Amino acid sequence: MICERCKELELRYLGQTEGYIGFIERQSRKFRNGEIQSGRDLDGAVVAARTAMYDGLRAWAAHRESHAKAIRA
Numbered sequence: 001m002i003c004e005r006c007k008e009l010e011l012r013y014l015g016q017t018e019g020y021i022g023f024i025e026r027q028s029r030k031f032r033n034g035e036i037q038s039g040r041d042l043d044g045a046v047v048a049a050r051t052a053m054y055d056g057l058r059a060w061a062a063h064r065e066s067h068a069k070a071i072r073a
């Protein structure tokens with residue numbers, strides 16, 4: 001069963017994934033251009049972008065789980 005909220009959360013997660021990938025690409029470019037000196041400089045920002053993506057995935061999974069519970073009940 002898929003509701004409007006499912007679609008909304010899926011789109012949000014896909015957007016966050018796109019955002020994460022785009023972010024990695026931008027950071028990679030900066031590194032290649034010498035604007036970032038070490039991998040360590042990437043860490044904090046990469047972790048923040050990844051955390052946002054995982055939060056989106058968790059919210060989507062939790063919502064789908066709530067459907068499964070509703071069916072069993």
Ligand SMILES: [Zn+2]
Nearest residue numbers: 002003005006
């Ligand atoms: Zn739903």
